[in-house]
Amino acid sequence: MRYLPLTPDDRKSMLAKIGAPDMDALFxxxxxxxxxxxxxxxxxxxxxxxxxxRALTKIAARNVAAGAAPFFCGAGAYRHHVPSAVxxxxxxxxxxxxxxxxxxxxxxxxxQTLFEFQTxxxxxxxxxxxxxxxxxxxxxxxxxVLMAQRVTRxxxxxxxxxxxxxxxxxxxxxxxxxxxVTRAPVTPGKAEDIAALIDDETACVVVQSPDVFGLIRNxxxxxxxxxxxxxxxxAVVTEAVSLGLLESPGAQGADIxxxxxxxxxxxxxxxxxxxxxxxxxxxxxxxxxxxxCGETADADxxxxxxxxxSTREQHIRxxxxxxxxxxxSGLCALAFTIHLSLLGEEGLTRxxxxxxxxxxxxxxxxxxxxxxxxxxxxxxxxxxxxxPRPAAPLVDALAAKGVIAGVPASRLLPHEASAxxxxxxxxxxxxxxxxxxxxEAALKGALS
Amino acid sequence: MSMNNQxxxxxxxxxxxxxxxxxxSGDRGLHxxxxxxFEIGRAGMTGVDLPESQVTDARLGGMRRRGEIGLPGLxxxxxxxxxxxxxxxxxxxxxxxxxxxxxxxxxxxxxxEKMARLPGFGDLHPLAPRSTTQGALALISELMRWxxxxxxxxxxxxxxxxxxxxxxxxxxxIRAAIEARGEKRPRILVPxxxxxxxxxxxxxxxxxxxxxxxxxxxxVDAEALKVKLGPDVAxxxxxxxxxxxxxxxDIIAMAEAVHKAGGYFYCDGANFNAIAGRVRPGDLxxxxxxxxxxxxxxxPHGGGGPGAGPVVLSExxxxxxxLPLLVADKDGFRLVEDRAELPAGxxxxxxxxxFHGQMGMFVRALAYMLSHGRDGVRQxxxxxxxxxxYILASLKDIMSAPFGDGPCMHEALFDDTFLEGTGVTTLxxxxxxxxxxxxxxxxxxxxVVHGAMLIEPTESESKESLDRFITVLRGxxxxxxxxxxxxxxxxxxxxxxxxxxxxxxxRKPVLRWRRETMPEAAE
Numbered sequence: 001m002r003y004l005p006l007t008p009d010d011r012k013s014m015l016a017k018i019g020a021p022d023m024d025a026l027f028x029x030x031x032x033x034x035x036x037x038x039x040x041x042x043x044x045x046x047x048x049x050x051x052x053x054r055a056l057t058k059i060a061a062r063n064v065a066a067g068a069a070p071f072f073c074g075a076g077a078y079r080h081h082v083p084s085a086v087x088x089x090x091x092x093x094x095x096x097x098x099x100x101x102x103x104x105x106x107x108x109x110x111x112q113t114l115f116e117f118q119t120x121x122x123x124x125x126x127x128x129x130x131x132x133x134x135x136x137x138x139x140x141x142x143x144x145v146l147m148a149q150r151v152t153r154x155x156x157x158x159x160x161x162x163x164x165x166x167x168x169x170x171x172x173x174x175x176x177x178x179x180x181v182t183r184a185p186v187t188p189g190k191a192e193d194i195a196a197l198i199d200d201e202t203a204c205v206v207v208q209s210p211d212v213f214g215l216i217r218n219x220x221x222x223x224x225x226x227x228x229x230x231x232x233x234x235a236v237v238t239e240a241v242s243l244g245l246l247e248s249p250g251a252q253g254a255d256i257x258x259x260x261x262x263x264x265x266x267x268x269x270x271x272x273x274x275x276x277x278x279x280x281x282x283x284x285x286x287x288x289x290x291x292x293c294g295e296t297a298d299a300d301x302x303x304x305x306x307x308x309x310s311t312r313e314q315h316i317r318x319x320x321x322x323x324x325x326x327x328x329s330g331l332c333a334l335a336f337t338i339h340l341s342l343l344g345e346e347g348l349t350r351x352x353x354x355x356x357x358x359x360x361x362x363x364x365x366x367x368x369x370x371x372x373x374x375x376x377x378x379x380x381x382x383x384x385x386x387x388p389r390p391a392a393p394l395v396d397a398l399a400a401k402g403v404i405a406g407v408p409a410s411r412l413l414p415h416e417a418s419a420x421x422x423x424x425x426x427x428x429x430x431x432x433x434x435x436x437x438x439x440e441a442a443l444k445g446a447l448s
Numbered sequence: 449m450s451m452n453n454q455x456x457x458x459x460x461x462x463x464x465x466x467x468x469x470x471x472x473s474g475d476r477g478l479h480x481x482x483x484x485x486f487e488i489g490r491a492g493m494t495g496v497d498l499p500e501s502q503v504t505d506a507r508l509g510g511m512r513r514r515g516e517i518g519l520p521g522l523x524x525x526x527x528x529x530x531x532x533x534x535x536x537x538x539x540x541x542x543x544x545x546x547x548x549x550x551x552x553x554x555x556x557x558x559x560x561e562k563m564a565r566l567p568g569f570g571d572l573h574p575l576a577p578r579s580t581t582q583g584a585l586a587l588i589s590e591l592m593r594w595x596x597x598x599x600x601x602x603x604x605x606x607x608x609x610x611x612x613x614x615x616x617x618x619x620x621x622i623r624a625a626i627e628a629r630g631e632k633r634p635r636i637l638v639p640x641x642x643x644x645x646x647x648x649x650x651x652x653x654x655x656x657x658x659x660x661x662x663x664x665x666x667x668v669d670a671e672a673l674k675v676k677l678g679p680d681v682a683x684x685x686x687x688x689x690x691x692x693x694x695x696x697x698d699i700i701a702m703a704e705a706v707h708k709a710g711g712y713f714y715c716d717g718a719n720f721n722a723i724a725g726r727v728r729p730g731d732l733x734x735x736x737x738x739x740x741x742x743x744x745x746x747x748p749h750g751g752g753g754p755g756a757g758p759v760v761l762s763e764x765x766x767x768x769x770x771l772p773l774l775v776a777d778k779d780g781f782r783l784v785e786d787r788a789e790l791p792a793g794x795x796x797x798x799x800x801x802x803f804h805g806q807m808g809m810f811v812r813a814l815a816y817m818l819s820h821g822r823d824g825v826r827q828x829x830x831x832x833x834x835x836x837x838y839i840l841a842s843l844k845d846i847m848s849a850p851f852g853d854g855p856c857m858h859e860a861l862f863d864d865t866f867l868e869g870t871g872v873t874t875l876x877x878x879x880x881x882x883x884x885x886x887x888x889x890x891x892x893x894x895x896v897v898h899g900a901m902l903i904e905p906t907e908s909e910s911k912e913s914l915d916r917f918i919t920v921l922r923g924x925x926x927x928x929x930x931x932x933x934x935x936x937x938x939x940x941x942x943x944x945x946x947x948x949x950x951x952x953x954x955r956k957p958v959l960r961w962r963r964e965t966m967p968e969a970a971e
Contacts, residue, residue, distance in 0.1 A: 001819075001820060001823075001824040001827060001828075002819075003555055003557060003819070003820070003824075003828075003907075003908065004824070004827060004828060004831055004907055004908075005908065005909065005910035005911075005913075006831050006834070006835075006907070006910065006911060007911075010910075010911040011831075011834060013911070014834055014835070014837075014838040014911065015834070017838060017841050017842065018834075018837045018838060018840075018841040018855070019841065020837070020855065023830050023833075023834065025855065026833050026834065026837055026855040026857075027695070027723075027726065027727075027833070027855075028854070028855065029694065029695040029696075029697040029854070029855075030695050030697075030723070030726075030727055031697070031699070031700055031732075033700070033731070034700065034727050034728070034731045034732055035726060035727060036600075036726070036727070036728055036731070038725065038822055038823060038826060040728070041597050041598065041725070041822040042597060043593075043594060043597055043598075043817075043821065043822040044818070044821050044822070045821035045822060045823045045824075046819065046820055046821035046823055046824040047818055047819060047821060048819075049559050049819065051818075052559060052563075052815055052818045052819050053559060053562070053563070055818060056563045056566070056587075056811065056814070056815060056818070057563075057566060059568070059583045059586055059587050059590075060563075060566040060567070060568025060569050060583055061568055061583065062568070062582050062583030062586065063568035063569070063572050063580060063581055063582070063583040063584050064568075064572075064576070064580035064581075065567035065568050065571040065572060066571045066572065066573050066576070067567055067571050068567065069580075071573070073573040073575055073576055075575055076574075076575075076802055076803070077573055077574050077575070077803070079571070079573065083495070083496055083524070085495070085524055085527065085528055087565075088528075089528065089531045089532070089535070090750075091561060092531075092532070092535045093540045093541075093542030093543060094535035094536060094537075094538040094539075094540045094542075094543070095531075095535050095538065095540075095750070095751055096540070096542075096556065096561075096748045096750055097540040097541040097542045097553075097556050097748050097749065098538045098539060098540045098541070098749065098750075098751045099546065099548055099551055099553060099749045099751070099752070099887075100749070100751065100752035100753075101538075101751065101752065102548075103539070103878075103882065103887060103888055104945065104948045104950075105879070105882055105940050105943035105944065105945045105946065105947065105948065106537070106538065106539040106882055106887065106940075106943050106944065107537070107538055107539065107751075108534070108537035108538070108944050108945055109534040109535045109536065109537040109538035109751075110538055110751035110752070112482070112484070112534050112537075113531070113534060113751075115484070115959075115960070115961070116484060116485050116486070116961075118959055118960050119484075119486065119960040119961045120519065122960050123517050123518045123519060124517060124519075129959050129960065130959075130960070132752070133752075133753070135609040135610065135613065135753075135754070135801060136609065136801055136802060137802065138801045138802035139609065139613070139800075139801050146652075164802060166799065166801070166802035166803065167802055169771070169798060169799040170798075170799050170800065170801050170802060172798060172799075173620065173770070173797065173798030173799055173800065174616070174652065174798075177623075177652075177653065177654040178654065209511075215509075216508060216509035216511050217509075217511075218509065218510065218511060243513075243517075244513075244517070245503070245508070245512065245513060246508065246511050246512065246513055247511045247512065247513050247514065248513065248517075251514075251515070260802075267565075267570045267571060267808075268570070268571055268572055268573045268574070269564075269569070269570055269572070269807050269808040270569065270572040270573070270574050270581065270584045270803075270804070270807035270808075271574030271802070271803025271804050271805065271807055272574075272609065272754070272756075272801075272803060272804075272805055272806040272807055272808065272809075273609070273753070273754030273756075273806045273808050273809060275754075285957065285959075291752070292957070292959055293959070294953040294954070294957050294958055294959050295953065295958040295959075296948050296949045296950065296952050296953035296958075297948070297949055297952070298945040298946040298947060298948045298949070299938055299946035299947050299948075299949075300946050302945060302946075304945045304948045305948075306948050306950050306953050308950065308953040308954050308957055308959075309954055309957060310954075311954075313644075314612070314643075314644035314645050314647075314648035314649075315643075315644035315645075315893075316644070317644075317648070318644050318647040318648055318657075319647035319648060319650060319651040319657040320651070321644070321648040321651075323648070323652070324612040324615065324616060324645050324648035324649040324651075324652050325610070325612055325613075326610065326611060326612045326643075326644075326645050327610040327611060327612070327740075327742065327749075327752060327753040327754070327755040328610070328752055328753045328754075329752075329753045329754045330749075330750045330751040330752030330753040330754070331748070331750025331751060331752075331753065331754060332750075332753070332754055334750070334751065338527065338531055340519065341485050341489075341495070341520070341522060341527050341530070341531075342494070342495035342496050342522070342524060342527050343494060343495070343496050343519070344489060344493060344494045344495065344519050344520055344521035344522060345491065345516060345517055345518070345519040345520070345521055346491075346492055346493065346494040346521050347494035347495065347496040347498060347521075348517065348519060349517075350494070350498040350499075350500060350501075351496070351498055353500075353501045353502075353503045354498055354499065354501045356501075356503050356507075356508070357501035357502065357503050358501075360503075360507055363507075377507065377509070378507050378508055378509030378511070379507060380508075395577055396577055396578075396579065399576075399577035399579050399580055400579065404573075404576055404577060404580065407575045411575060411785070412575075414785075414786040414788065415786075415788070429498070
């Protein structure tokens with residue numbers, strides 16, 4: 001087996017050094033009844049690299065990659081062009097095959113990039129501090145709600161109807177154990193009056209902008225209403241590129257920001273791994289979940305970086321920790337940081353403007369298709385269409401014709417009558433004019 | 449003395465001691481100091497060429513950004529050089545033995561990276577129409593078959609994103625099962641040798657944590673456990689093999705006792721790599737166990753993730769697995785995301801995250817499994833255990849092994865008894881290893897041993913590599929005992945940084961770069 005360096009002779013001489021007659025002697029604490037022969041496992045034996053490559057390539061070919069068809073899916077995962085340099089750099093052995101930087105003297109590479117990552121996330125979200133990443137946007141949102149419950153010592157979280165339904169379900173799964181989670185009604189294409197739901201028991205309101213239908217929300221009045229009642233505003237962003245064009249959540253008064261960072265530096269990967277961005281006001285620092293990288297100096301006085309404030313964390317604090325998280329999304333965070341470093345201020349704002357301009361162009365074209373209505377008056381790179389019939393079967397029919405038209409809202413909200421005819425359409429810099437033509441023609445054909 | 453290819457002896461000549469010589473640049477040979485990206489960028493530059501587009505405010509809802517973000521601008525070569533230089537300040541398994549106990553730093557095959565990047569996997573949207581994702585769902589199904597077969601468990605939840613997330617998934621399934629029985633059981637038993645994630649997860653899942661002591665031989669005290677069982681106990685979280693590197697010999701009896709008391713048995717599967725292909729957790733009475741794909745099945749650690757933590761479940765817990773569920777029907781595979789479409793008997797407790805798990809990690813793990821095959825998986829476990837025992841046998845006369853009388857599993861545990869009176873601490877010893885070209889072992893964990901040093905060599909090391917490592921550790925132990933302390937005082941001496949002041953970092957946290965703190969002269 002090509003990955004195992006020990007030879008049969010090595011194994012014999014090692015057993016001799018140990019003083020064990022055979023391998024079974026090393027497993028002597030295992031109850032005999034629990035040791036099984038290899039034949040128990042109905043699985044194949046070892047294979048060479050070529051055979052495995054062939055087998056998996058064959059399985060991959062059964063999928064239709066986003067780049068292989070006119071493609072308009074978003075709703076929490078976005079297809080952007082990732083510069084070649086990003087993937088080359090993250091595959092350097094020193095980044096790819098290192099552990100969490102517990103030994104800072106030989107992990108400054110990882111630590112300095114985490115410090116850069118934290119700074120970039122804080123700048124983008126308009127917040128004071130950011131952590132070194134969480135698993136993804138949905139789990140970051142759940143952590144934000146738990147943190148708000150700790151900070152305010154109140155039980156209730158109010159989720160906007162425009163919050164991605166998977167995020168809402170993720171929050172409910174964990175935050176309902178320590179409090180109460182209520183969901184505001186779903187109002188596609190409109191902002192609900194969430195401020196009216198805030199009461200003295202409310203720990204936080206959770207509002208996504210742009211929301212799951214693409215609508216841009218104004219967080220300012222919600223922040224004011226929340227703060228007036230002693231509650232926190234958690235802002236959720238599922239499309240990080242939007243922050244290149246839109247006012248940051250921090251500038252609008254958010255107390256905690258939970259953001260999906262996938263769309264910068266990371267591929268679609270069928271849903272994971274992604275990278276959760278988590279930022280907050282500095283006064284809540286000690287209640288933050290996850291790892292934090294901080295600046296310090298070494299014995300020679302040279303600047304260096306370390307993991308810090310670990311007394312919040314599970315390996316020190318155990319059942320009193322702010323979160324149970326250990327492994328996070330280090331390499332995805334690195335990809336995010338490298339891509340954003342390549343973009344810079346100029347590149348990110350250009351990218352964001354391009355996305356918005358392209359989305360406006362397609363929205364205008366599709367609005368002219370008979371029977372189709374764009375229900376989101378404001379949006380970044382994603383908007384929602386109201387169709388004259390249910391969207392889900394239409395999307396399946398178009399997929400059979402080679403056009404991946406978007407995400408039917410009913411896939412995320414199966415029991416929401418208002419979602420039945422809605423199609424969520426995303427456009428990025430990767431979407432071509434030919435893709436526009438294909439979708440327009442396909443919709444016209446299907447609806448005529 | 450080394451020889452050059454002409455056969456003439458090479459010599460360092462009269463270079464003398466150059467370690468004190470300061471360079472003009474501040475760099476030293478291949479080691480470059482590197483400023484922060486914010487200190488080398490400048491306005492207006494970018495490393496990505498994009499067209500300019502005209503944007504009006506008409507559809508931005510009045511929310512257009514007014515101020516600058518503050519990101520630096522750099523060209524592509526500058527960005528590449530910056531991150532390449534930073535990368536060279538990292539230790540990595542590709543560069544050397546990485547004996548972090550409990551963390552399993554084994555070889556990361558590059559085929560797995562290549563497979564995960566196939567467009568059919570890497571460029572696939574999680575909400576793309578079902579007809580276009582059948583290959584991805586088939587891959588998940590095949591990985592599920594491997595995981596359930598290797599563990600002898602009937603079901604597996606694939607969505608947890610790392611080990612601790614898997615623990616949460618398992619405990620929430622237990623909680624749901626208890627609630628379905630109409631019972632309340634607030635207490636979870638956790639051995640004091642457990643990973644910190646175990647008690648943290650139990651608390652997150654709404655349980656109170658009750659510690660079970662360890663016996664002097666490193667095993668969990670099964671009698672003490674039995675005494676603590678009762679109608680208020682939801683279950684036990686046990687790591688097996690445990691964090692002392694030992695298989696729990698009473699595990700079946702403990703499982704039976706927990707079940708008899710109406711509780712569930714959660715196993716922390718971080719150490720499954722010691723027994724995969726030889727022992728099935730399902731045969732031990734386990735109800736739920738997460739599998740760190742980034743440990744046992746070698747998806748790269750990436751400097752702290754991403755991981756993946758699928759959770760195998762027993763018959764009793766399987767109905768409570770979280771959404772989405774993967775099912776096969778006449779049209780192929782399908783993800784059930786809607787409670788109205790649940791298969792018979794399913795009572796999911798909720799959802800762990802958006803979408804359906806760490807697909808990129810699934811591809812890598814399956815590539816690892818197909819490459820190894822069942823025979824290779826078993827051989828890998830055996831080699832990992834053999835290598836750890838070889839290290840234990842080769843060092844226990846000079847270092848102190850608290851449980852060294854018997855064999856260990858995949859990691860060898862030492863304590864600091866052998867350093868008593870030397871003035872050298874576990875930390876000094878570990879930092880001296882850095883100067884010798886090694887990443888230190890896990891230190892001060894597990895907590896049940898004083899000054900713990902937990903060494904996990906994995907199956908990826910040749911005998912020559914193990915022998916060299918042993919020679920170095922013996923040398924260090926000899927020096928410490930002989931009072932030759934110079935190499936320990938203030939170690940490391942030869943790393944990119946000397947010992948870093950972690951106390952100062954925590955006292956006045958500086959967690960980001962800020963423009964205003966930059967001295968004017970820096971540009």
